[in-house]
Amino acid sequence: MKKIVKKHPLAIRWFHWVNFPVLGVMIWSGLLIYWANDVYKIGFGSTTLLKFFPDSFYKALNVPFRLSEGMAYHFVFMWLFFLNGIAYVLYTIFSGEWRLLMPNRKSFREAWQVLLHDLHIRKAKPAQGKYNAAQRIAYSAIIVMGIGSILTGLAIYKPVQLQWLCTLFGGYKMARIIHFALTIGYVLFFLIHIIQVILAGWNNFRAMITGFEVEKTKDEPVAEENTKSN
Amino acid sequence: MANFFNSIFTKNNKLSTDQLIMKKTVVSFFFFFVFAGAAFWGWKWLRKQPSEAGKTSTPLRTVLNANEKIFNNFLSDKHLAKQYPLFLAANPARVNGDLGLKTDFDPTTWAMNVIKAKGDTLKITLDEIKKLPKTEIVFNFKCIEGWSQITHWGGVKFSEFMSAYGLDKEAAMKYLGLCTPDKEYYVGIDMQSAMHPQTLLCYELNGKPLPLNQGYPLRLIIPVKYGVKSLKRIGDMYFSNERTPDYWADKKGYDYFSGL
Numbered sequence: 001m002k003k004i005v006k007k008h009p010l011a012i013r014w015f016h017w018v019n020f021p022v023l024g025v026m027i028w029s030g031l032l033i034y035w036a037n038d039v040y041k042i043g044f045g046s047t048t049l050l051k052f053f054p055d056s057f058y059k060a061l062n063v064p065f066r067l068s069e070g071m072a073y074h075f076v077f078m079w080l081f082f083l084n085g086i087a088y089v090l091y092t093i094f095s096g097e098w099r100l101l102m103p104n105r106k107s108f109r110e111a112w113q114v115l116l117h118d119l120h121i122r123k124a125k126p127a128q129g130k131y132n133a134a135q136r137i138a139y140s141a142i143i144v145m146g147i148g149s150i151l152t153g154l155a156i157y158k159p160v161q162l163q164w165l166c167t168l169f170g171g172y173k174m175a176r177i178i179h180f181a182l183t184i185g186y187v188l189f190f191l192i193h194i195i196q197v198i199l200a201g202w203n204n205f206r207a208m209i210t211g212f213e214v215e216k217t218k219d220e221p222v223a224e225e226n227t228k229s230n
Numbered sequence: 231m232a233n234f235f236n237s238i239f240t241k242n243n244k245l246s247t248d249q250l251i252m253k254k255t256v257v258s259f260f261f262f263f264v265f266a267g268a269a270f271w272g273w274k275w276l277r278k279q280p281s282e283a284g285k286t287s288t289p290l291r292t293v294l295n296a297n298e299k300i301f302n303n304f305l306s307d308k309h310l311a312k313q314y315p316l317f318l319a320a321n322p323a324r325v326n327g328d329l330g331l332k333t334d335f336d337p338t339t340w341a342m343n344v345i346k347a348k349g350d351t352l353k354i355t356l357d358e359i360k361k362l363p364k365t366e367i368v369f370n371f372k373c374i375e376g377w378s379q380i381t382h383w384g385g386v387k388f389s390e391f392m393s394a395y396g397l398d399k400e401a402a403m404k405y406l407g408l409c410t411p412d413k414e415y416y417v418g419i420d421m422q423s424a425m426h427p428q429t430l431l432c433y434e435l436n437g438k439p440l441p442l443n444q445g446y447p448l449r450l451i452i453p454v455k456y457g458v459k460s461l462k463r464i465g466d467m468y469f470s471n472e473r474t475p476d477y478w479a480d481k482k483g484y485d486y487f488s489g490l
Contacts, residue, residue: 002247004254017262021269037376067375068483072286075485076293159372160311160454160490161304167312172370172378210258214251 001217007130007207009095015088016208022080025073027183032070035063040180052180078153085146092143100130102140107133118196142189145182152179285483298487302420305489307427311369311453319368319382321436325443326373329477330415331463340411340447345468346400354395356447359431362386362394367428367453372490374456374478383451384434389425400469401425407474408450411465418474419452419459423489428453431464456488 008016035058042050058064092098103111110133116122118134126132131139155166155175169175197205207213237249238257245253279287286294342359344352366384392401406424409416423429432451433440440446445462452459458478468474479486 002251004247004251017265021273033376037373039377068285068478071374071485072290072294072483075297076290079293158301158304158490159370161301161306161309163309163312172372176376206255209262210255212254 003215003217004212005215006211007213008211009097010211011091011095012088012097013208013211015084015091018080018084019088022077022084023186025077026081027186029070029073029077030183031061031063032066033074034180035070036067040177075157078150081146082150085143085150089143101136103133103136107136109133111137118199138189138192142186145185145189149179149182152176152182281483294485294487298485298489301489302422302487305422305426305454307425309454311367311428311490314368314370314380316368316382318380319436320379321382323371323381323435323444324377324379326375326457328443330410330412330461331443331445333412333414335411335463337442337447342448342464343466344395344397345466346397352395356433359386359391359448360433362390364434365390365430366434367430367451369428369453371453371457371460374458374484374488382436383430383432384437385430385432385448385451387427388429388431388450389427391431392425403469404471405469405474407466407468407470408461408464409466409475410461410463413465415461416475416477417450417459417461418476418479418486419455420487421469423452423454426452426454454490456490458484459488 031053034052038052040052041048042052092101106127110126113122113124113126114132114134117124117126151165152169152175154162155169156172156179159166159172159175166172166175169178203213237245237253240249242250242253276287276289279289281287281291341353341355344354346352363386364384365387366382368380368382370378371381372378389401392398401421404421406419406421407416408419430451432445432449433447435441435444440449443462445464448464449462450460450464473486476486478484478488
């Protein structure tokens with residue numbers, strides 16, 4: 001027998017899918033802004049391992065000489081990013097969803113098991129629940145990162161009027177670096193997220209749109225493939 | 231397929247589990263694609279909007295102006311740009327941009343035109359400005375491009391200049407305008423920011439007269455704005471209750487306020 005099991009409330013699906021394009025616009029417009037002073041790189045001494053960003057990257061994305069456009073979009077869509085983020089956090093708190101989301105005492109040990117399992121090093125399946133331990137940590141971290149982006153963003157947006165905020169992040173230059181690093185973090189999160197969603201399969205993905213997962217209940221005869229492979 | 235359309239109008243409790251899953255899935259995806267399509271259409275619409283000033287379209291400009299109203303509430307004469315010890319000041323200071331400085335210019339005949347009204351212009355020389363009390367500031371100069379540099383400037387507080395020359399009526403207006411002698415570069419500034427205690431009519435950099443490429447004889451230094459507003463080589467000064475023209479906002483699509 002199949003069973004329909006509710007997974008994601010409508011509000012959470014809504015916040016998730018609004019955030020996706022809005023964050024996309026924020027990253028794109030942020031890139032247009034960053035280009036005008038693209039001084040960050042990873043390296044040591046005089047060796048540069050990775051320059052943010054290579055000219056070919058800018059060219060491919062049509063980035064150069066669009067600073068004013070980037071600023072305009074950034075300072076318009078920041079409101080959507082902020083309001084949607086606030087709504088998500090408030091909903092998570094007041095609906096009690098935070099209990100399923102926040103890491104608990106076991107999470108950090110279990111997250112390690114999830115990692116080993118996902119890398120096919122460890123066979124035993126870690127505890128799942130709505131979110132497994134690694135998901136709890138990742139999805140909570142992304143909220144902290146979002147708050148970080150808003151605060152560092154405000155610090156570099158109004159460094160004189162909100163000077164205390166700028167100082168809190170180590171000054172104007174440091175706040176800009178953190179703001180940039182968090183964005184790189186989102187991109188990495190996105191890549192892993194996409195891979196994991198593909199690996200998790202249709203049932204899991206569908207739940208992010210329909211809200212429910214289909215569960216096979218025990219009284220159903222064991223699926224054929226399983227019987228054979230055993 | 232017909233089966234499916236039937237199931238849409240059939241009550242859920244009369245459907246098999248498989249039919250119910252199918253129905254719920256299709257209905258959800260339908261709404262998902264409707265909203266995604268609307269968002270995409272909205273984006274296309276926004277990208278197509280004509281611009282009334284510079285390259286920034288009207289809807290975006292409307293929000294930027296609203297941002298100005300919101301963040302203006304934070305603007306206060308008590309919120310000062312952080313000052314730094316003198317030894318941190320860059321020497322030489324970065325030179326960025328020569329708009330309005332490219333025309334032949336004779337500093338010996340220079341005087342600033344303060345246009346009070348049509349046909350009522352004060353001409354003020356550098357020596358006259360230097361007679362007013364001097365203020366020095368070492369602050370982190372912030373360029374709209376994203377770089378910043380600690381620099382050391384000296385000059386007259388704009389607010390003290392205004393009262394010294396009896397320009398109280400002008401100081402009560404909403405906007406200040408400045409342009410270079412060749413009129414190639416011009417900025418508009420809200421009066422509250424102009425009257426901020428750290429705004430200088432500046433004639434010194436690192437304790438010496440401004441170099442030509444930094445705006446000799448007189449430039450603006452306004453720490454509560456991005457560097458684009460710190461116009462070099464002031465030619466005319468004027469006042470209005472309407473927004474005064476601004477090169478970067480009118481021509482290039484930047485935010486008019488550009489406040490920090």
